[in-house]
Amino acid sequence: xxxxxxxxxxxxxxxxxxxxxxxxxxxxxxxxxxxxxxxxxxxxxxxxxxxxxxxxxxxxxxxxxxxxxxxxxxxxxxxxxxxxxxxxxxxxxxxxxxxxxxxxxxxxxxxxxxxxxxxxxxxxxxxxxxxxxxxxxxxxxxxxxxxxxxxxxxxxxxxxxxxxxxxxxxxxxxxxxxxxxxxxxxxxxxxxxxxxxxxxxxxxxxxxxxxxxxxxxxxxxxxxxxxxxxxxxxxxxxxxxxxxxxxxxxxxxxxxxxxxxxxxxxxxxxxxxxxxxxxxxxxxxxxxxxxxxxxxxxxxxxxxxxxxxxxxxxxxxxxxxxxxxx
Numbered sequence: 001x002x003x004x005x006x007x008x009x010x011x012x013x014x015x016x017x018x019x020x021x022x023x024x025x026x027x028x029x030x031x032x033x034x035x036x037x038x039x040x041x042x043x044x045x046x047x048x049x050x051x052x053x054x055x056x057x058x059x060x061x062x063x064x065x066x067x068x069x070x071x072x073x074x075x076x077x078x079x080x081x082x083x084x085x086x087x088x089x090x091x092x093x094x095x096x097x098x099x100x101x102x103x104x105x106x107x108x109x110x111x112x113x114x115x116x117x118x119x120x121x122x123x124x125x126x127x128x129x130x131x132x133x134x135x136x137x138x139x140x141x142x143x144x145x146x147x148x149x150x151x152x153x154x155x156x157x158x159x160x161x162x163x164x165x166x167x168x169x170x171x172x173x174x175x176x177x178x179x180x181x182x183x184x185x186x187x188x189x190x191x192x193x194x195x196x197x198x199x200x201x202x203x204x205x206x207x208x209x210x211x212x213x214x215x216x217x218x219x220x221x222x223x224x225x226x227x228x229x230x231x232x233x234x235x236x237x238x239x240x241x242x243x244x245x246x247x248x249x250x251x252x253x254x255x256x257x258x259x260x261x262x263x264x265x266x267x268x269x270x271x272x273x274x275x276x277x278x279x280x281x282x283x284x285x286x287x288x289x290x291x292x293x294x295x296x297x298x299x300x301x302x303x304x305x306x307x308x309x310x311x312x313x314x315x316x317x318x319x320x321x322x323x324x325x326x
Contacts, residue, residue, distance in 0.1 A: 010257045010269065011256075011257065011266070011268055011269050011272055014255070014256070014257075014269070014272045014273070014276060015272055017276070018272060018275050018276045018279055021276075021279050021280075021283070022038075022279060025279070025283050025286065028286075029286050032282070032283070032286060039163065039164065039165075039168070041278055041279070041282045042164075042168055042171075042275075042278070043164075043165050043167055043168050044278060044281070044282065045171075045274055045275060045277070045278030045281075046165075046167045046168050046170065046171035046229075047167070047171075047226050047229055047230055047233070048245075048248060048249065048252060048274045048277065048278065049171040049174070049175060049252075049270075049271060049274045050170065050171055050174050050222050050225065050226050050229075051068050051069075051072070051222060051223060051226055051245075051249045052249050052252040052253050052256075052270050052273065052274050053174055053175065053178045053222060053267065053270060054068065054218055054219035054220075054221070054222030054223060055068060055219060055249045055250060055252075055253050056178075056253050056256075056258050056265055056267070056270050057191060057214075057215040057218055057219055058120070058212070058215045058216055058219050059250075059253055059258050059259075059260060059262065059265065060191050060192060060195045060215070060258065060262055060263065060264070060265050061191050061194050061195040061208070061211050061212045061215045061262060062120075062194075062195045062198070062208075062212070062261065062262030062263075063113065063120035063212050063215060063216065063262075064120050064121050064124065064250070064260075065106075065109065065120070065124050065216060065219050065246075066121065066124040066125050066128050066246050067105070067109060067124040067125075067127040067128040067131055067223075067246070068219060068220075068222075068223045068245075068246050068249055069128075069223075069242040069243065069244070069245040069246040069249070070127070070128045070129075070130075070131035070132045070135070070242075070246075071102050071105050071106070071131055071220055071223035071224065071227065072223050072226050072227045072230050072241065072242045072245070073131065073132065073135045073227070073237075073239070073240070073241040073242050073243075074101070074105070074131045074132075074134050074135050074138075074227065075098045075101045075102050075105075075223070075224045075227030075228065076098070076226075076227035076228060076230050076231035076237050076241055077135050077138060077139050077144070077227075077231070077237045077238075077239075077241070078097075078098070078101060078138060078227075079094045079095075079097060079098045079227065079228050079231070080144040080148075080149060080153075080231045080237035081138065081139065081144060081237075082094060082097070083144075083149055083150055083153045084144055084148045084149065087150040087153070091152050091153055091156045094153070094228060095156075095225065095228045098224045098225060098227045098228040099221055099224040099225045099228075100224065101224050101227070102220045102221050102222070102223045102224015102225065102226075102227060103217055103220050103221040103224060104220070105127070105131065105220045105223070105224070106216045106217040106218065106219050106220015106221060106223065106224075107213070107216070107217045107220060108127065108220075109123055109124055109127050109216045109220065110212060110213030110214070110215070110216030110217050110220075111213060112127075113209070113212050113213065113216060114209035114210060114212055114213040115209075117209070120212070120216075128246075132239070135239045135241075136239050139237075139238070139239065141239060143236060143237065143238040144231070144236065144237040144238070145235070145236055146235035146236065149231075149232070149235060153232055154232050154235050156232060157229055157232045157233050158233075167229060167233060170225075170229070174222070175267060175271055178267050179266075179267040179268070182267060187214065190206045190211055191211050191214070191215060192263055192264075193206055193211075193263075194206055194207075194208040194211035194212065194262075195208075195211075195262030195263035195264075196262060196263025196264070197263070230242060247299065248277060251273070251277060251299075251301050251305070252270060252273040252274040252276075252277050253265065253270055253273060254273070254301075254305040255272075255273035255276055255277065255301055255305045256268075256269035256270040256271070256272055256273030256274070257269040257273075258270060277301075280297060284297075
């Protein structure tokens with residue numbers, strides 16, 4: 001499935017690099033390394049962490065989900081509109097509805113990939129456009145701003161507990177749950193098998209298409225939850241919410257060692273990839289670089305990470321061949 005020693009080495013290097021960046025930034029700008037600043041930075045990265053966990057499942061099964069950000073925009077707009085029209089609806093119910101909608105959108109992608117054997121990149125490119133169009137249809141192009149959202153709707157994600165916000169705790173719990181599920185559950189381990197060798201998976205009774213469908217569905221569930229979290233966190237819902245954010249989500253996965261060829265990747269690696277990007281995002285304004293360069297930086301990081309991943313896989317294959325030759 002995956003070389004655990006290679007992953008651990010990569011994760012250790014990424015952790016050290018991220019820590020070195022924090023120390024260097026804190027040395028030049030002491031306000032960056034304060035406890036309050038680091039808590040805020042983690043809070044800003046929490047949604048990226050949750051979305052990247054879902055994206056990881058898809059990539060592990062040899063897929064890609066380009067529709068996650070559009071899923072966030074659509075589900076977030078729907079619950080924001082409901083809150084505006086019916087502010088008495090409990091926030092947990094709205095969050096649950098957002099997750100349910102996201103699950104349905106993810107299942108839509110998964111069924112097209114599984115049942116019609118369509119390429120995931122084509123399916124999710126199309127669904128991305130569909131979901132974005134539906135955001136405009138349901139909202140009529142209007143914005144839902146903070147003055148139209150209830151205090152409870154906005155405050156739930158910011159509520160503090162043990163020094164961290166609800167949003168940060170959701171990222172922590174989501175990370176722990178994903179790691180436990182992938183490591184200890186049969187269905188989680190099957191995702192790796194389906195992605196590393198689909199033919200062998202089918203031979204032992206694991207349907208690769210069904211595994212991909214499950215991965216897309218779970219990715220949609222996570223995106224649906226983040227739909228509510230996003231509009232509540234930033235107190236605004238509009239058609240272009242999270243536009244281009246799918247690039248950062250994919251970047252976090254690839255930086256964290258998730259192979260685009262499937263079958264390899266770890267939750268700690270994805271978490272570190274998100275934290276790495278989070279540090280970069282919060283550092284750009286300090287070093288005088290416009291946040292609009294963030295997409296270019298993400299694209300460059302993806303390219304470098306893919307090259308490094310493939311070089312590592314090539315070296316691993318050569319070592320295997322050498323052992324077989326001896």
